[in-house]
Amino acid sequence: MSKHLYAVIGLGRFGASICKELAREGMEVLAIDSDEEKVNEYKDIASHAVIADSTDEFALKDLGIRNIDHVIVAIGDNIHASILTTLILKELGIDMITVKAQNDYHEKVLNKIGADEVVHPERDMGKRIAHSIISSNILDYLELSDEHSVVEVKAGEKMDGKTLIDLDIRARFGCNVVAIKRDDDINVSPMADDVIYAGDVIIVIGADQDIHRFEKSLVIED
Template identity: 35%
Template sequence: MKSVLIIGLGRFGHHLCKNMIRLGNEVMVVDKVEANVEDLLPIATTAKIGDCTNEEVLRNLGVGNFDICFVCIGSNFQSSLEITSLVKELGGKYVVSKANRDIHAKFLLRNGADEVIYPDRDIAERLAVKHSANHVFDYIELAEGYSIFEIPPMHSWIGKSIREVDIRSKYHVSVLGIKENGHLQLLPRADYKMNDSIHLMVIGLKKDVDKILANIK
């Protein structure tokens, strides 16, 4: 469990808050508009109304006591930059700021952000990959060119075990999990025999996964 501060409660801030709480974290939410806070009052650990461009407001929040501080202001870059800088100056341990453009990200990183996120861009990229390729049910991009793909098994793999197919050596991807009837089994045994109702969660380079997809009818 971590202690989390979320500043800015637009759509992204709301989703972040609800998911952080669902995962068992203690969450304080802050927004200068009272209406943005109201629906989170029953679930957030603490909810405050205040303008976080005001240093005194941030100081009273005790930003240094949180494990992570999220600055989720997307519509007003000047405010996002000011708040990011102030949070770091006041002792924020790890500051994650939302950006809409690369130039914004550069300024945020120079002014206190430890990490910058692009939710709109990241979702767009994920959807583009997912819907541009046949037989890709889901896709998560990782570092260094590697990604996790949810794909069906090749027809020639049906009835064979992961060991028999020798997926890692022959196709240069690793099987992280098996999804069947909505249930995910992580790190399946090498003797797991594949059938045509499953999806494979594989990790690898896109070029290697593309070679597998080219052989799926």
């Protein structure tokens, strides 16, 4: 699997959460903020952490932002900086831009100028968004505690046509499949010989570290 490159602009509470989770998943992350103290805090977490003004097109070019596959604009209360940064990223041809919106008006402007995805951190957890960024097959992510979560994933080719016995998810990863959704039907507490098909939605519960291994092995497509 080729490793995607990510950048997180703005290391406030939301941006920091995204940055930590992407790094935890083993992704290459460039962390950017204008605050030196915040950048220093993340220099050992992100692959690279730099001080920069994201509204300066030349500064972003110098950082090699054009080589980044997905940029998350997580700027705090400065809506003007958020919009200008998004515009610059669009002009530089970034493939995927996810932007944090402060309010509905901000969201409308971001959609109008071409943001690929707009999120509201008040409604969306950083961890959930980070997982959806990594793979479109990861549909939802709900924290049960600091160390345990429930993940909802879409089955792809790696699971297609295999039974739960074949996949052996509990023994291999320590996770439990608690339900399988197919179209409008939901199979709660599925049996070991139940077959999974591509497009099915699988609900899995387990420790975060076990879920990470499960996702990397069976969910994230090569």
